[in-house]
Amino acid sequence: MLISALNWLLFCGYCFLIYLLVQKTASVHISATEFFHGESREGNPPGLWLLISSAAISWIFAKSIDNAASLAAAFGITGGIGYAIYYLSFLVAAIAIYFLRVKGGYSSLSSFLVDKYGIVCAKLFLIAIAIRLFNEVWSNTKVFSLYFGAEGTAEYWFAAIAFTIFTLVYTLKGGLRSSLLTDSAQMLLAGLLLAIILTALFPHFILNGFPVVSQETERAGLTFCGLALVQIFSYPFHDPVLTDRAFITSPLKMLKGFTLAGIISGLFILLFSIVGLYSLNFSLSGKPTLAVPIVLGLPFLLVFNGIMLTSAGSTLDSTFSSVAKLTARDWHNQYGQPTSSQTFFGQKAMIATAILGNLPLLSIYLGDRVGPAIILATTISGTMVMGLAPIFLLSFMPTARELSFHLAFWPGLILGILRVLENALATNIFPAWIAIGEGQYAIDLGLNVYGLALCTLGYLIGAFLFRQRSLV
Known part of the structure; x- marks a missing residue:
């Protein structure tokens, strides 16, 4: 009962903080340019450090944090390194999009695709990333909600619904601008919580060293590193949460910002994988992100909950803003000045995605074989x-x-x-x-x-x- 009450108190505190941050956009009628391009009320594009913090935290997904810890628990340090390699995607995307913007003058990936390959190819690409956005909803709400109760319990469902509704409401008001404003605070909060976790875990590794795995396990981890290294050349282009931010500042500022964001978020993921190493050292069963805080005690359960909350929230509001842009502008080849009617259309798409995107959570009731099959089938x-x-x-x-x-x-x-x-x-x-x-x-x-x-x-x-x- 005490743990549940403290978790909900933490959630309410988070909501209050985010509410204060988005008042600049939620309390007034936001322009379509602010909604889609993330500009300030005065018409200025996001600054360099706002871009860096937003891009970095938007790619520190709750599911990525969970995966990094799980891979480290499975393969040792090579598992954490392998997952951190994916963050080289920032550099790949930055260089490719820099030349698309400078040489071709394109304002989005879809405008480039229409011009280069034709409208049919652009539509195929947009369908692929729409499925990706759909997948981002349930996968992040699920990781967060598990801190409130076991999968399928009333507490679990209430946390998933409350979290989705709150994030949807403030993103409906401010679109990408609200997402950017909250991302900076979420990045700082996530960094602080990570520092607390590392402070608790590092003394153990100083005294005992990192866990030693078998040569077979190490080679399996290196295989995963190779997989990540191959996939970074395609992976970033199907994630609009990342690529949408590549067009909201000048090309040079974007190149600098994405490079630094990749370093920061990759380092964050690598450091967080220490949670998995700790789990491996003690042979803890279950997900490391749930097992380790239980061992460390109640305060750390709240810290882990907080870091999942901030990472899931930053990804979910970015997902909703990307959905609005995809449906209202990219799909209809609208690349000029945004309009209020496009804002309204994008808001309706956000609501639909919030509802439909959580439906895969119901797969728990469909059996051990059917449920996972549905989730796998929805994942690009x-x-x-x-x-x-x-x-x-x-x-x-x-x-x-x-x-x-x-x-x-x-x-x-x-x-x-x-x-x-x-x-x-x-x-x-x-x-x-x-x-x-x-x-x-x-x-x-x-x-x-x-x-x-x-x-x-x-x-x-x-x-x-x-x-x-x-x-x-």
């Missing part, structure tokens, strides 16, 4: 979008057009879907020879290496065939 993984790497990184090729897009996009999507089905049905679809490395991610690494090569080859063939057709 890094494997599924491997074809985005050549689509964006080789876009400088003048003869790469619609055919190149399709020959890169579809092979990756098909391979990714087959991999999801393989996991969901617990059957073998891919032959053993495709594996590279060892452990549970060996198939994934092989699939991504060979699949990326296939997607790139398809892209180049499409460019060659277009060139040949143009010469005839």
Whole structure:
């Protein structure tokens, strides 16, 4: 009873803090430019440090924190390093988008895709990232709500609903501007809470050292590192929470901001993976983010709850603002000055996403096989979008057009879907020879290496065939 009361007191305190921060936008009629572009009331774009803090905390997902700790518990320090490698995505996205903006003058990824590959290809891309946004809702509310009660309990459901409604309300009012304003405070709060956790855990490692894993486990962890290193060339482009922020400041400021944000958020994830190492040292069962605070005591349970709350909140409000932009502007190829009607349309899309995005949480009632299968089926993984790497990184090729897009996009999507089905049905679809490395991610690494090569080859063939057709 005491733990529950303190958790809800923490949640109310968080809500009050965020409420105070968004008063600048919630108390007045916000302009469409503020809503979609995150500009100040005076029409100024976000400053460098606001961009850095927003981009960094928006990628420190609650599920990412949970995954980093779990991977460290499974593979040792290589698990944490592997997950931190994903944050090199910031640098990949920053460089690619910098040249798209400077050389092409594009205002969004969708405007580039329409111009380069055509409207059909742009729509396919937007559908893929829409599924990604849908996935962000339930996956973050679930991680947070588990601190209030076991999955399926009344406390769990009430926390999920209250958290979603509160985040939705203030994002409806201010859109991207509200998201940016709250992100800066959420970043500071998350950093403070991480410092408290590290202060508690580091003395243990100073005295006892980091856990030693078997060579087999270490090689499995290195395999995961390889998988992350391959996926960073495609992964950032299907996350509008990241890429939307690449167009709200000048190209040079964006390049600087994304580079620093990648360093900060990657370091945050690496340091938080120490929670998993602590769990591994003591052979704790269950998720490290739940097991470790129980061992440390009630105060640390609240600290862990707080860090999940801030990270999930920053991701969820960014998700809602990206949904508004995707549905009201990108899908309809609206790249001029935002309008109030677009704001209203985007707000309706936010509400729909808040409701539909939490439906996968109901899969707990569908059985052990059906529930996970539904969740896997709604996830656009890094494997599924491997074809985005050549689509964006080789876009400088003048003869790469619609055919190149399709020959890169579809092979990756098909391979990714087959991999999801393989996991969901617990059957073998891919032959053993495709594996590279060892452990549970060996198939994934092989699939991504060979699949990326296939997607790139398809892209180049499409460019060659277009060139040949143009010469005839």
